[in-house]
Amino acid sequence: MRVSCLQENLAKGLSIVGRAVSPRSTLPVLGNVLLTTDGGRLKLAATNLEIGISCWIGAKVEEEGAITVPARTFIDLVNALPPERVDMELIVRTQTLNLRAGRSEANIKGIDAQEFPIVPTDDVGIHAIPVEAEALRSAIAQVAFAAATDETRPILTGVLLKFEDTRLTLAAADGYRLSVRSIALPDPVPDPFNIIVPARALVELGRISGEQEEPVRISVTPTRNQVLFRLTDTVLVSQLIDGNFPDFRQIIPRQWNTHTVVDTAAFLKACKAALIFAREAAHITRLHIKPGSELAPGHLIVSATSAETGDDVSELDATVEGEEIEIAFNVRFLIEVLSVINTPQVSLDTTTPSSPGVIRPVGDVDYTHVIMPMHLGR
């Protein structure tokens, strides 16, 4: 292999694939980055057996070939090189990669590319579904945080992606809350299907698609083992989680006794204040909702109490329909969902102090968040 490219391009490519490297794996090759010449470009790839990222950068290829080199060493070295042309050559006999840039030269000992797991990048022959990049990014931000981090129920560490007609619905739940977002697809899907993608993979996709403007093309391999997200010059492939996702529609309450509309930013601020005291009291934060009269507005009173540090009460104006209610939630969950709601106003639907609350952005029917209440602890 003999190939030349610009240091900036190489550094940028490595920053994209570098996140999929798993340095502490029992397979040493997973701590490496795969370099392969591919047509007139250089392909970089890394995988941790759950997520694989491949990225192509412009290069001048003089001789085809492939090698894997330790990611940490290679990334540190490339970042230390001057912003000039980098010439790389593989010394096949010793599996060593020779780098020259400006007046520096380095040799990195590699591992045979044959040992590297296959990271699929090809969606030829598979039906790919285009999804608008910005919509996908924001849907991931609104849903992925609600997935479980505890491995005892592997299904819940994933996000359900449900493709149906012209909609893609993302849903995640961890047993205490549920987050559902639906986005429009430019073209209808011929056959509806569901996949469960590890939340970590989607978070990574959100990160690397930050500058993506063209649609992201989503395809599932014929064996239904993997999903490919194809960006410009980058492909993220993720393994899928096997099993049936719980029927989340059953979890969303259909009616309410109290419907409260409040300013999103003010509610978030009140919750952050409550957290100061609530973090020592199992994050319990009480919401006291009082309907207004013809003359006075309704109120949402957010309060938290800690036996050690003290207490805090914030009163917000709110439009309240229905009955007065007092209900408690985990304030971290409230903060997380309020932080990803982009509309100025947010609604909270409640029925009883022991039934789940539903949070929706006002004016956006495609996002629903359900939170289980906590005991009021009286």
Place this chain on the structure above:
Amino acid sequence: MDMSESAGLDSHAWGIVGHKWAVRLLQRAITTQSISHAYLFTGPAGVGKMTLALAFAAALLCQEEGAIPCGRCRACRLSAAAHHPDLYVVESEHVGADLKIEQIRELQRQLAVSPVEGRRKVAILNRFEEATASAANALLKTLEEPPAYAVILLLAAEGRLLLPTVVSRCQHINLRPLPADVIRQALVERGLAEPEQAELLAHLSGGRPGWAIRAVKDKGLLQRRAQLLDELHSLIGAPVSARLRYAEAMARDPVVARETLELWLCWWRDVMMVAAGAEASLTNVDRYSLLRAHADRFGFARSAATVEAVLAAADRLERNANPRLTLEVLMLDLPRQ
């Protein structure tokens, strides 16, 4: 006529010494597509549990999908180099350490996502008797509801050392010690030892081919055995104070203690057999004259009592009794000149 012969399976027994029935059973599971989601291989250390598990894994992962791994495909090459991304081997840090719940959780995380290259993921959990109670309980969940593509292979010295709830969820295959003949023949056929040395190693191995192969490669193993037997012999003539000092030294390292007790057990069993006149299946054939001398001096009843005493001590150590006290008691029970 042998069934497997007609099916053409026996031509290649996965390169495993002995355990033909087990190999046949697993190969048939592959050809009839009736693979269990979990297997438990039990047997003494060195009997061939890991060898069998790795061979089964290679066959399960082979792209040709036959009962005998083709040895040529990418999956087989990766399996042979222990680099297959869908093969996981989980074990405690070293013999005698705990297999921790974090390791089980990590495995569960890996098993939760679909296979990377093939259609299956295979997890081998070595020395599962070393799993802590919480680790074993954590694995139960996976054993109850494994993903469709997962095959879990548990290896352990004995089934009774595991939670019954774990054992009942696995297909249990118990590998028994092999006849000395089989081991001798394998050592000679593979060019590992000259017939004479092979004969000795086959006897000393106690039916464990893995031990015999290790002894060929690691000369220290035989020296260590010789040293331990010399010490055992001198202990018999030693005063109580020397015996207690020996117990104290032994108690410091549980691995050494276990190894020594195993050897003693084997020795006193031989003495007992010689005393009873049943000399067909002796292990320590190279020290026959000393066996004879001990047998003449202590007789059947005394050597049988010593076997019991060693067994009891080993059992107490297994149950976490105080090692020094346990070994001191054993020292007082050892026969004296």
